[in-house]
Amino acid sequence: MGEVVKDEYSTDYVAGQDNIQKFGLDLHAPVFPITAVLVVLFVVGTLMFPAAAKETLDGLKWDIIGSFDWFFLLSANIFVVVSLALIFMPVGKIRLGGMDAKPEFSTLSWFSMLFAAGMGIGLMFWGVAEPVAYYTGWYETPFNVEANTPAAVNLAMGGTMFHWGLHPWAIYAIVALSLAFFAYNKGMPLTIRSAFFPLLKDKVWGWPGHIIDVLAVVATIFGLATSLGFGAQQAASGMNYLFETGSGTNIQMAIIVGVTALALISVLRGLDGGVKILSNVNMAIAGILLFFVIFAGPTMAILETIWVTSSSYVANVVPLSNPFGREDEAWMQGWTVFYWAWWISWSPFVGMFIARVSKGRTVREFITAVLLIPTLITVVWMSGFGGAALEQIQQGVGVLAEDGLGEVSLAMFQMFANLPLTGIISFVGIILVLVFFVTSSDSGSLVIDSITAGGKTDAPTAQRVFWVVMEGAIAAALIFGGGDDALGAIQAVAISAGLPFTVVMLIMTWGLLKGLTHERKLLVAKGEL
Template sequence: MGDVVKDEYQTDYVVGQDNINPLGLDLHAPVFPIAAVLVVLFVVGTLIFPAESKELLDGAKWGAINTFDWFFLISANIFVVVCLALIFMPVGKIRLGGQDAKPEFSTMSWFAMLFAAGMGIGLMFWAVAEPVAYYTDWYGTPLGAEANSEEGARMAMGATMYHWGLHPWAIYAIVALSLAFFAFNKGMPLTIRSAFFPLLRDRVWGWPGHLIDILAVLATIFGLATSLGFGAQQAASGMDYLFGISSGIGVQMTIITGVTLVALLSVLRGLDGGVKVLSNLNMGLAALLLFFIIFAGPTMTIIETLWVTSSTYVANIVPLSNPFGREDETWFHGWTVFYWAWWISWSPFVGMFIARVSKGRTVREFVTAVLIIPTVITVFWMSAFGGSALDQIQNGIGSLAANGLTEVPLAMFQMLENLPLTAITSFIGIVLVLVFFVTSSDSGSLVIDSITAGGKTDAPTAQRVFWVIMEGAIAAALIFGGGADALGAIQATAITAGLPFTLILLAMTWGLLKGLTHERKLLASQGKL
C-alpha cells in the first residue's frame, strides 16, 4: 500500500468564524456589508442616470467582448477539454462528500434542479428566436452561411446548439465540481473562495477571498435581477399576445411581484419542499410541451432536424470555437462571445447551486450528468422548437414567415400559434417561463445567502427571504425607474464581470485538478480507492 499520504488541504479555518450576528442574523463581516452597499449604490446610480449608465456600461461590455474575444473562446475550450478528461481520468471514482457519502436527492430530482437553475429559462426564450435570427440574418450569420438557404438552416441549428451545448455546461461544471469537492470533501465553506485554497492557502480567508466572494455576489444578483426583468417582459408579451392583456409596466410589475411571492413561499418550504418540487413540476410541463410539439408539429421534419442539429454541431464545433481569422465578426461577437461572457458571469450562481445539491455523487457521475445529459436533451428541445419555426418560415406559414423576427419575447408564441391547441400550449409556455424564474430566484437567494453567510448552508431562513425580496425589488425598480435602459445597463455590468471571472475560473480549474489528484493519492494510500 505504501506510506499514507499527508492531507495538504487541512485548514484551521472554521466556517462562520468571521460572521457577525446582529438581530439574530448570521452574516460574513466583510462580504455582506460591502456587497450590499455596492448593490444599492449601483442600482440607485442606474435609476438616476439610466441612459448614461447604459451607454457607459455598454461601452465597457463591447470593449471586453471585442478585445478579449480570443480569451473567452480559448478559456471555454479549456473548460470543455478538462471536463471531458475528468470523465475518463482515475479521479472520476472520487465521491463528493467522501467515499461513503450518499446522494441527498433522487437522480431525477437532482437533474431537474440543476437543469432548471442552469438554463431552463433561456431555452424558453431563445429556442425559437435564435435559429430564426441566424437563418434570416437578423444580426449576422454563423461562419458566413447564406441566409434563407438550406445551408443557412443547417448552420442556424448547429450554431444554436453550440451556444447551448457542451461549452456552457462545462463552465458550470468546473465551478460546481470545485465548490462541491472543497466543501464536502475538505470541510471548507461552500463559497467561491474555497476553490482557491490550493493556490492561495490560508490567504484565501483574508481579503483576496473577500474580493472573490464580493464579485460573485454582485455577478449573481445583477444576473438574476436582469433575467427576472427580461422574463417579466417575455411573460407580459405572451399574455398580451394570447389574452390581449396590456404588456405595459404595470403588468410587468405585477408579474415580478407574483414571481417573488411564489419564490418566497418556496424559500419558506426549504430546498426539499421548494426548489425540488417546482423543478420537478417544470420538467414535467417542459416534457409535455416538447412531446406535444414533436407529435403535433412537423414530426418527420423534427426527426430530420435532430440529425441535422447534431451532425452540424459536431462538424462545426472546431471552426465555431476558433477565435482567429473569423469572417463572421458581427455574428461572432454579438452572439458567441456575448454568450460565453454571460455564462461565465452566471457561473458562480449556477455552479454553487449545482454543488449544493450534488453531495454523494462521484466525479464521473457528476460531470457526465452536468455536461453530457443536458446537451443531449437540449438537442431534442432545440430541434423541436427551432426546427418547427424554420419549417414554418420555409413554407410561408404564420407571422414569422411574413414578418421575420420582430420581437424576441414573442417568437415562441408566434411559432405555437400555427400548431393545434394554441391557447393551451401558449399558456403552458407562460407558466414555464414564470416557474423557471421562481426556481432561479429561489436557488439564487440560496447561493447569495451562502456566500454572504461565509459559506454556511444552514443560515437563518430570514436571510434567504431578504435576498428573494431584494432580487424582485431590484428588477421592479429597474423596470419602473429606467425600463430597458436600466436593465441593459445591469446586464452589461454582469457581462463585463465575465472577463475577470474568466481568470478566476481558469485558476479554479488548476486548483480543482491539483485537489482531485492529491485526493486520489490520499485515498489510495488509505486503501479507500
C-alpha cells in the same frame, strides 16, 4: 503498507466563524455589507439616472467585447477540455463526500434541479428566436452564411446548439465540482473561496478570499437578473398575445414583483420543500410541452432537425470555438461573447446550487450528468422548438414567415400560433416561464445567502428575504433603465459581471485539478481507491 501521504488541504477554519451575529442575523463581516451596498447603489443609481446608466452600460459592454472577445472564447474552450478529460482521468472514481457517501436526492430529482437552475428561462426565450434569427439573417449569421438557404438551416441549428451545449455546462461543471470537492471532501465552507485553498492556503480566509466571494456574488446576482429580465419580457409578451394586457415596462415590472413574491415563499420553504418540488414540476411541464410541439407540429421535419442539429453541432463546434481570425466577427461578438459571459456570470449560482445537491456522486458520474445529459436533452429541445419554427417559415406559414423575427420575446408564441390548441399551449408556456423564473430566483437566493454568510447553508430567514428582493429589484431596474433597449442593458450587465469572474474560474480550474490529484494519492495510499 502503502505510502504515507500528508493531506496538504486540511484546515481548521469553520464555516461562519468570522460572522457577525446580531439582531437575528448571521453575516460574513466584509462580504455581506460590501455586496449589499454595491447592489443597492446600482439599483438606486439606475432608477434615478436611467439614461446615464444605459449609456454607461452600453459603452462598457462594447469596450469589453472589443478587447476581451478572444479571452472569453479561449477560457470557455479550456473549461470544456478539462471537463471532458475528468471523465476519463483516474480521479473520476473519487466520490464527493467520501468513498462511503450516499446521494441525498434521487437521480431524477437531482437532474431536474440542476437542469431547471441551469437553463430554464433561456431555453424558453431563445428556443425559437435564436434559430430564426440566424436563418433569416435578422442580426448576423454564423460564418456569414447566406440567409434563407439550406446552408442557413444547417448553421442556424448548429450555431444555436453551440451556445447551449458543452460550453455552458462545462462552465457550470467546473465551478460545481470545485465547490463540492472542497466542501464535502475537505470540510471547507461551501463558498467560492474554498476552491482557492491550493493556491492561497489559509490566506483564503482573509481579504483575498473576501474579494473572490464579492466577485462571485456580484457576478451571480447580475447573471440572475439577466435571466429574470428575459423571463419578465417573455411572460409579458405572452400575456399580451393571449389577453391583450400590454407588454410594456409597467407590466414587466409587475410580473417581476409577483414572481419575486412567489420566490420568497419558495425560498422560505427551503431546498426540499420549495426548490426541489418546483424543479420537478418544471421538468414535467417542460417535457409535456416539448412532446406536444414535436407530435402536434411537423413531426418528421423536427425529427430530421434533430439529426441536422447534432451533425452540424459536431461539425462546427471547433470552428465556432476559434477566437482568432474570424470572418464572422460581428456574429461572434454579438452572440457568442454574450452567451459565454452570461454562463460565466451564472456559474457561481448554478455551480454552488449543483454542488449543494450532488453529495454522494462520483466525479465521473457528476461530470457525465452535468455535461453530457443536458447537452443531449438540449439538442432535442432546440430541434423541437427551432425546427418547428423554421419549417413554418420555409412553408410560408404564420407571422414569422410573413414578417420575420420582430419582437424576440414573442417568437415562441408566434410559433405556437400555428399548432393545435394554441391558447392552451401558449398559457402553459407562460406558466412554465414563470415557474422557471421562480426556481431561478429562489435557488439563486439560497446560494447568494450561503456565500454572504461565510459558507453556512442555514443562515437566518431575513437574509434570504433580502437577496430575493434584491434580485427582483435589479431585474426591475434594468428593465426600467434600459427602456426600449432593455435587452441591451440586460446583456451589458451579464458581460460586465462575467469578465472578472472568468479570471477567477481559470484559477479555480487549476486548483480543482491539483486538489483532485492530491486526493487520489491520499485514497490510493489508504487503500480506499
